[in-house]
Amino acid sequence: DAGITQSPRHKVTETGTPVTLRCHQTENHRYMYWYRQDPGHGLRLIHYSYGVKDTDKGEVSDGYSVSRSKTEDFLLTLESATSSQTSVYFCAISGLAGNEQFFGPGTRLTVL
Template identity: 95%
Template sequence: DAGITQSPRHKVTETGTPVTLRCHQTENHRYMYWYRQDPGHGLRLIHYSYGVKDTDKGEVSDGYSVSRSKTEDFLLTLESATSSQTSVYFCAISEPSAGEQYFGPGTRLTVT
């Protein structure tokens, strides 16, 4: 998985609780992304980052926030989890000069 780890790998939480997912890379890639993957929808971009403290919204950003204080870490926070946020979350990385993105192993989040 190209030097990308995600934690936790599995989490069950209750509606209304805050949740933070972590993506850590050892590749020193400048760009990082958070996606969610749901049956019938494919991969959808939540937020992305083009560098430290440089983040922006993707197509499904409502209910999510991100932070990137170091090149190697990109955090995704659900301030108040809802059942519609039950999904598999993937982090990806890329370099500005290359188009391909490399993905982490994913976090399966269940909101009850």
């Protein structure tokens, strides 16, 4: 299994508070991704990174920001959480093997 961890695994927060989710990899893969998974929508890409300090927006980036200061860490920040951001968040990584991605265990975020 690819070495990917996410923290925290579960979080409950209130509307308007900032939240940061962390993804950590031990595979030295270049590409890292943040997705959200909601019933009826499948997996939707929020942001991705193609190297240290190199990031770009995905399909549903509004309300989210990311940072990657080291190869192994990719942070997702909700500056001011809203109830619509209640979801399960997955981090994924990929190397050079085509488009195959390996996923972390997910973070379940509830915004009250």
